[in-house]
Amino acid sequence: MVDGLARFLLLYPWSILTIISIFIGISGGIAWLLGESRKTKKIGFLLCLVFINLGILFGFTAWQRYAYEQNSNMAILFTKEIPLKVGADNASPDILTLHEGTKVEVLGKTGLWNKVRLPNGEQGWLPVESLVGI
Structure with a gap:
């Protein structure tokens, strides 16, 4: 409660x-x-x-x-446009394109990639340098 x-x-x-x-x-x-x-x-x-x-x-x-x-793991996308990837690799397929100002939840980190969840529940990978924690 x-x-x-x-x-x-x-x-x-x-x-x-x-x-x-x-x-x-x-x-x-x-x-x-x-x-x-x-x-x-x-x-x-x-x-x-x-x-x-x-x-x-x-x-x-x-x-x-x-x-x-x-303990909030929320972040804002600070790159003008960036593809949300299926895996933590530039060669992995794109899920969709995200735009600057998108709020995401950071679920984890692998190397230079963050696993994120969008407000609609969709998950994918973004480069660490494209996000700023809030």
């Missing part, structure tokens, strides 16, 4: 939500500890309980998003 939730927003908004939730939770805790009326103590306790737990959830989600971004 958290992994799917992590992709809903980028890292920065998750971090901001974490900080705000923890701040509200701590404020509720202070109201609970220092409140004079029973109503203030109840509201402070509930705020503390709910927002500290939300802060923990948001923090964990931000951490998941960070890990997802760091």
Whole structure:
């Protein structure tokens, strides 16, 4: 669940939500500890309980998003036009021609060739120098 939730927003908004939730939770805790009326103590306790737990959830989600971004094997094609090859060799047959700006997932590397997967699921080989990691 958290992994799917992590992709809903980028890292920065998750971090901001974490900080705000923890701040509200701590404020509720202070109201609970220092409140004079029973109503203030109840509201402070509930705020503390709910927002500290939300802060923990948001923090964990931000951490998941960070890990997802760091381990992303995505790349952009920076060569004007290049054929997607069946094998890791210039002599292998072409599958199709790709254009600059195409986003691909790098599946592996063999020598000077990267095995890639296109957004439509098609796989093939491209020279390493034609891709820039993102």
